[in-house]
Amino acid sequence: MTSVDGFSLSINGHNRSVVDAVAGESLLFVLRERLGLAGSKNACEEGECGSCTVRLDGETVCSCLVLAEAAAGREVVTIEGLGSEGDLSDVQQAFLDAGAVQCGFCTPGLLMAVDALLDDDSKPDDLTVREAISGNLCRCTGYGRILDAVDRAAAARQAEATP
Amino acid sequence: MPVTIATSIDEACASLAAHPDALVLAGGTDLMVEVNRGVRTIGHVVAVDRIPELRGWSLEGDRADVLRLGAGTTCTDLAEPALASLVPALAQAARTVGSPQIRNTATLGGNLATASPAGDTLPVLAALDAEIELQSAGGARRLPLDEFVTGVKANALIPGELITVIRVPVLEGPQEFLKVGTRNAMVIAVTSLALVVDRPGRNVRIALGSVAPVPLRAVEAEVLVAERLDFENMASPDSDLVDRFADLVADAARPIDDHRSSAAYRRHAVRVLARRAILRAFPGSAPVPA
Ligand SMILES: Cc1cc2nc3c(=O)[nH]c(=O)nc-3n(C[C@H](O)[C@H](O)[C@H](O)COP(=O)(O)OP(=O)(O)OC[C@H]3O[C@@H](n4cnc5c(N)ncnc54)[C@H](O)[C@@H]3O)c2cc1C
Ligand code: FES
Ligand code: FES
Numbered sequence: 401m402t403s404v405d406g407f408s409l410s411i412n413g414h415n416r417s418v419v420d421a422v423a424g425e426s427l428l429f430v431l432r433e434r435l436g437l438a439g440s441k442n443a444c445e446e447g448e449c450g451s452c453t454v455r456l457d458g459e460t461v462c463s464c465l466v467l468a469e470a471a472a473g474r475e476v477v478t479i480e481g482l483g484s485e486g487d488l489s490d491v492q493q494a495f496l497d498a499g500a501v502q503c504g505f506c507t508p509g510l511l512m513a514v515d516a517l518l519d520d521d522s523k524p525d526d527l528t529v530r531e532a533i534s535g536n537l538c539r540c541t542g543y544g545r546i547l548d549a550v551d552r553a554a555a556a557r558q559a560e561a562t563p
Numbered sequence: 564m565p566v567t568i569a570t571s572i573d574e575a576c577a578s579l580a581a582h583p584d585a586l587v588l589a590g591g592t593d594l595m596v597e598v599n600r601g602v603r604t605i606g607h608v609v610a611v612d613r614i615p616e617l618r619g620w621s622l623e624g625d626r627a628d629v630l631r632l633g634a635g636t637t638c639t640d641l642a643e644p645a646l647a648s649l650v651p652a653l654a655q656a657a658r659t660v661g662s663p664q665i666r667n668t669a670t671l672g673g674n675l676a677t678a679s680p681a682g683d684t685l686p687v688l689a690a691l692d693a694e695i696e697l698q699s700a701g702g703a704r705r706l707p708l709d710e711f712v713t714g715v716k717a718n719a720l721i722p723g724e725l726i727t728v729i730r731v732p733v734l735e736g737p738q739e740f741l742k743v744g745t746r747n748a749m750v751i752a753v754t755s756l757a758l759v760v761d762r763p764g765r766n767v768r769i770a771l772g773s774v775a776p777v778p779l780r781a782v783e784a785e786v787l788v789a790e791r792l793d794f795e796n797m798a799s800p801d802s803d804l805v806d807r808f809a810d811l812v813a814d815a816a817r818p819i820d821d822h823r824s825s826a827a828y829r830r831h832a833v834r835v836l837a838r839r840a841i842l843r844a845f846p847g848s849a850p851v852p853a
Contacts, residue, residue: 404565447595
C-alpha cells in the first residue's frame, strides 16, 4: 500500500487536512475514519444503496465512489452540514414529524437526496420524488413515510419561500 | 502526489505520458467499485473530471448535423432537454443508468472505456455509427465505434491515450432506447435495444446490447425495413412486416446464459423490444414538421 502525501478537503465550509491516508481511499472512508464525520453511512461501497450520499460542488454523489484525493478543491457537504441538534433543517424536521426513520441507516443519504431535490424543485410531483430517491435504499420503512416526509418538507420549503 | 487533477487535455496527456501505468479516473463509478473491492490497486491516477474541454458539446459540420460530445459529459448532462432533443436515444439510455447519484458523475467516456456488454450508451452509439476521438501526447486519432469496442470490457485504447470526443450524427426521425432489467431503477441491462430512424436517408438502424461481447447491429432487419417502410407518412408497418422485422432482430442476437438471465429469455426479450420500438417509431401518422 502506498501512503499519500497530505491533502486537504473543503467539508461543510471548513478546510480539513487529511494527513494519514492510504492511496485509493474513498471520500466516504476519509470522512468516517480519518475525519471522524460518521454521519455518512457505509452499507455497500459500490454505489447501490445511497447511504453515503454527499453533495460535491452541489450535486449529489455516492461518496464511496469518489476518490478522496480527487475531491481536493471541491466543496463537499455532508449530513453534518445540513443541520445540527437543536437546529434541524426543514427536511430533517419533516422526517422526524412523519416518523420516516426506523433503524436510521438510510436516513442521512435520503436527507441529502431530498434536500438536493427540493433545491431544484420545491413542488416535485410524485414521480419526480420517486426518481429523486431511487438511488437510496431503505430496508425498514417500505418508503410510505419517507414519501410523506418529502411532502411535508416540500410544503415547509414552499412556506419559507412565500412569506 | 500520486493523483494529478488535470485541468486541460494537454495536461492529462502529459501526465499519462510521464506515468505509463497511470489510471484515468473520470466519474469513478466503475473504477472505485473495483478499488473498494480490492481487485484494483491504485498507483498514479490522472483525474479528468475537471477538464472543461471534456465537458461541453457543440454542433459541427456545414449543416451543423454532427454532434460533438466531450467524453466527460455526464449521464445527467446527456438527459438534459437540449441534448435530449438532438439525440433522444442517447438521453433515454443515459437516464436509465444507475441512480441520480450515479448519473451525476458517470460519464460517456467512462461508459465507453469500460466497454461492458451491458453498457447502456453502447447500443445507441452503435446505431448512430459514432466516431470516437482518442488523444495522447503523441497526437490524436479517430475510430468508429465497432473498432473501438473490441470485446467484453476490452477496447482499442493504448496506454497514455484518453477518449476526448464522441461524434454522432443529428438525425431527422424518431429514436428509441429500450432496456429490460429486473426493475426500473438501478439495474444493469438483461438486454437493450436502440433504434434510430433517418427519415431523409430512408433507413432505420438497430443495435442490441447485452446479447454479445460487443454491441451488435441487426443488419438484415435494417435492410428489410429500409425497403418496406413508409418514411413519407411514418405509417405503421403491417403485422407481417413487424413479425419478420422482430424475427430478424432476434436472429441477430448472440445471447448467452449467465447470472443475470438465460439466452432464451434474452432472445425473447429482444423480439419484444424490436416490435415495440418499430411500432413506437412508426406510429401511423407523420409527426407534423415543426
Ligand atoms: C450503482 C451503479 C449502477 C450502475 N448502473 C449502470 C447502468 O444502469 N448502465 C450502465 O451502462 N452502467 C452502469 N454503471 C456503470 C458506470 O456507472 C458507467 O459505466 C459509467 O458510465 C462509467 O463512467 P465513469 O465516468 O464513472 O468512469 P470511471 O469509473 O471513472 O472509469 C471507468 C473506466 O474508464 C476509463 N476512463 C474513463 N474516462 C476515460 C477517458 N476519457 N479516456 C480514457 N479512459 C477513460 C477509466 O480509466 C476506467 O478504466 C453503474 C455503476 C454503479 C456503481
Ligand atoms: S455505501 Fe456508497 S452507495 Fe452504498
Ligand atoms: S430506516 Fe432502516 S434502512 Fe431505512
